Amino acid sequence: MNIFNDNDDDKLDDYDALLNLVPRLPVATFDSYDPNIPPENGADYLRRVQLEAQQEPNIKVAEQFFVRKPKCYDYHVESIKENEFIRSLPAFEIHEQLIIPSVIESFLTLRQHIDDLRKKYADDNKLIKRTRKWWREYCFSYNNQSNDLKYKPENNYQTNIPRLSLLARISQKEICRLLCYHYQWLLEDDHDQYTIERGLWFYSLLAALDSIQPDDTYCLLRKITRLCSRIRNEFQIYLEENVKGNDDDDAKMAAAVDHIVDDDKCSILFQKLASLNLIILLVGYYFNQKDLLDSWK
Structure with a gap:
């Protein structure tokens, strides 16, 4: 049984849309960073993670894994x-x-x-x-x-x-x-x-x-x-x-x-x-x- 009416559903959808627009955690605003310098705070760390993620391709192909076949040795x-x-x-x-x-x-x-x-x-x-x-x-x-x-x-x-x-x-x-x-x-x-x-x-x-x-x-x-x-x-x-x-x-x-x-x-x-x-x-x-x-x- 649905305990919400249609108006309540609309309100919930609006609330979810609003949450998607608001950042969950504060993030620093710089566009570049020095990887040799450690982050100073949590916002700094999160921004670094974002910038590193942007540098990665959308699709990554793993290296092919070859199983080494045992050789048939015929020497001593x-x-x-x-x-x-x-x-x-x-x-x-x-x-x-x-x-x-x-x-x-x-x-x-x-x-x-x-x-x-x-x-x-x-x-x-x-x-x-x-x-x-x-x-x-x-x-x-x-x-x-x-x-x-x-x-x-x-x-x-x-x-x-x-x-x-x-x-x-x-x-x-x-x-x-x-x-x-x-x-x-x-x-x-x-x-x-x-x-x-x-x-x-x-x-x-x-x-x-x-x-x-x-x-x-x-x-x-x-x-x-x-x-x-x-x-x-x-x-x-x-x-x-x-x-x-x-x-x-x-x-x-x-x-x-x-x-x-x-x-x-x-x-x-x-x-x-x-x-x-x-x-x-x-x-x-x-x-x-x-x-x-x-x-x-």
């Missing part, structure tokens, strides 16, 4: 900056769109299992914060007698397989901290010491990590992905130099599997490549860092 990794993502060599390219559905499905199944364990242990006490030294000894010093892998570890230590019951009992903050520890340890050690068990730790920690994280956690995930791409590049260069397909061509490395049956090192490197690719794919697709993928364009 030492000549590349540490903060660069190194794409897979052409001979080792994988069909991401074909394998990613099954990868994500298995990953989501594991995440659901961890969530069920968290509900199961909800009434139990959370594990207290552990030191970096404690985690180092837990992850790498204990001998794992129930090793189901089909090859002997190359290193002088045995990696303790991550327990989901343990990951379900620690907080998100502790998971991020442990993920950072594993990244630091991999930086400190030689890249040859990367093992499938280490990759399993990264995989399990990613499965226990919430999908929504603060910026510093995403920064850590990107660092891990870049490091994985660097290690992967070293392995690929070694395999490309030591494994050749038929007629010495550069065919896919899968075609040369028959040539490496008796080469334990090459066989293990192929398994490590699969582990590294898995980490890169998960960070890229599940945690939405797709610019760190080989297929990014």
Whole structure:
């Protein structure tokens, strides 16, 4: 219901028109100013803002933003900056769109299992914060007698397989901290010491990590992905130099599997490549860092 009559509406329109003619705040009257001299009062400041606005064009076009595409490096990794993502060599390219559905499905199944364990242990006490030294000894010093892998570890230590019951009992903050520890340890050690068990730790920690994280956690995930791409590049260069397909061509490395049956090192490197690719794919697709993928364009 309108509580005003027509005469009142006319009065309101006149009042609005009058307000539009009257400045809301007093403004200085000068037509030029020295930008090196600060304004003396509010009116002086407002006039400067008006004059600066008059100097700007009515329509401004923003500079075009170009997304830098990752390059496919085909030279040794030492000549590349540490903060660069190194794409897979052409001979080792994988069909991401074909394998990613099954990868994500298995990953989501594991995440659901961890969530069920968290509900199961909800009434139990959370594990207290552990030191970096404690985690180092837990992850790498204990001998794992129930090793189901089909090859002997190359290193002088045995990696303790991550327990989901343990990951379900620690907080998100502790998971991020442990993920950072594993990244630091991999930086400190030689890249040859990367093992499938280490990759399993990264995989399990990613499965226990919430999908929504603060910026510093995403920064850590990107660092891990870049490091994985660097290690992967070293392995690929070694395999490309030591494994050749038929007629010495550069065919896919899968075609040369028959040539490496008796080469334990090459066989293990192929398994490590699969582990590294898995980490890169998960960070890229599940945690939405797709610019760190080989297929990014």
